[in-house]
Amino acid sequence: MNGQVKSHSSLLNRIYSMKFFFIALLLPTIALAHPVTFKGGSEIAVQTNPNMQKYNYTYSFSKDMALGYSFFKAHKEYNLLEANYLVKRFNELGSQGNIYTGLQSGFDQSGMFKMGAMVEADWESRVYYISGKYNYLDQNMTKFRLGYAPYLASYDGLHTWLMVEHIYMSQEDFSDVSPLVRLFYDQYLLEVGYSLKGNVLVNFMVHF
Amino acid sequence: MKAFLLAISLIVTTSAFAQDIHITVKGMVCSFCAQGIEKNFKKHKALESIKVDLENNFVHLKLKPNTDLLDFEIQKSITDAGYSVEKIERSK
Numbered sequence: 001m002n003g004q005v006k007s008h009s010s011l012l013n014r015i016y017s018m019k020f021f022f023i024a025l026l027l028p029t030i031a032l033a034h035p036v037t038f039k040g041g042s043e044i045a046v047q048t049n050p051n052m053q054k055y056n057y058t059y060s061f062s063k064d065m066a067l068g069y070s071f072f073k074a075h076k077e078y079n080l081l082e083a084n085y086l087v088k089r090f091n092e093l094g095s096q097g098n099i100y101t102g103l104q105s106g107f108d109q110s111g112m113f114k115m116g117a118m119v120e121a122d123w124e125s126r127v128y129y130i131s132g133k134y135n136y137l138d139q140n141m142t143k144f145r146l147g148y149a150p151y152l153a154s155y156d157g158l159h160t161w162l163m164v165e166h167i168y169m170s171q172e173d174f175s176d177v178s179p180l181v182r183l184f185y186d187q188y189l190l191e192v193g194y195s196l197k198g199n200v201l202v203n204f205m206v207h208f
Numbered sequence: 209m210k211a212f213l214l215a216i217s218l219i220v221t222t223s224a225f226a227q228d229i230h231i232t233v234k235g236m237v238c239s240f241c242a243q244g245i246e247k248n249f250k251k252h253k254a255l256e257s258i259k260v261d262l263e264n265n266f267v268h269l270k271l272k273p274n275t276d277l278l279d280f281e282i283q284k285s286i287t288d289a290g291y292s293v294e295k296i297e298r299s300k
Contacts, residue, residue, distance in 0.1 A: 034241070036290075037241070037244060037290075038241075038243075038244025038245075038247070038248070038288060038289040038290050039244070039248075039288035039289070040244075040247070040248075040288075041243075041244050041247070062288075063287065063288055063289065063290045086290075089235065089290060090235075091234040091235025091290075091291055091292040092234055092235065093232075093234050093265050093294065094237065094265065095235070095237060096235035096236075096237050096238075096241075124237055124238065125237055126237050126238075126262065152262075152263065153239070154239075154261075154262065154263070155239045155242065155259075155260040155261065155262050156239070157239075159238075159239060159240070184239070184240040186239075186243075187240070187243050189240050207240065207243050207244075
């Protein structure tokens with residue numbers, strides 16, 4: 001009996017010790033990417049942190065529909081197809097808001113089928129940014145971002161945003177806060193951050 | 209026949225004078241996201257140059273001589289990029 005309890009306890013400890021693996025596994029689903037860009041537009045996004053690498057390509061067939069493919073590697077390799085849909089866009093003079101939804105499906109390297117769904121909303125002006133995302137893939141996950149642009153750059157200038165990101169994952173009861181800097185110039189975007197739990201974030205995107 | 213000739217004359221007249229087009233665009237707040245506007249307009253052979261002005265929500269088009277972009281083509285280029293047209297103004 002004691003042996004059984006010890007065995008269960010050991011298993012739980014092993015699962016707990018692997019929490020960063022599971023977190024890394026789910027990071028790609030919550031990491032930076034534009035669900036839909038513009039009709040005929042492509043996006044390549046590369047995201048890295050100490051636990052994972054992700055390479056993502058998305059093509060927007062219209063202004064409100066995009067299909068994408070993601071390859072990412074944590075302790076295992078995953079291949080996912082993604083379909084994203086712009087439900088509603090609020091275009092105003094000096095601001096824009098969006099509501100997106102999307103589905104993800106694919107396989108891990110052991111051939112296990114995975115399926116997920118997300119809903120995302122954002123609003124931004126030239127100075128302020130706010131976004132929220134809910135994603136289900138094996139567990140509930142939320143992400144929120146607040147951003148502030150310390151100066152206004154011209155269309156062809158270097159844009160800088162100071163952002164704070166909060167993520168939460170229900171299964172591991174994990175949350176983390178990451179201050180980050182977003183820079184973009186022309187069709188290139190770079191984000192670098194360092195979370196309160198010591199994770200370095202580097203995200204890169206290009207539109208073409 | 210009269211209507212046809214009128215339409216032709218309007219097109220010819222417009223082509224002769226519409227060299228610069230100023231478009232007021234709603235939702236254009238991010239240069240990274242607004243790349244689609246530039247990309248869409250550059251598909252038009254009539255375009256000589258384009259300038260995006262985030263500060264004033266403007267897109268300025270300069271057209272090649274004796275060419276034109278119709279309003280619906282402008283509208284389509286903007287909406288395909290995910291934005292909305294507030295106003296289109298033309299000047300010589």
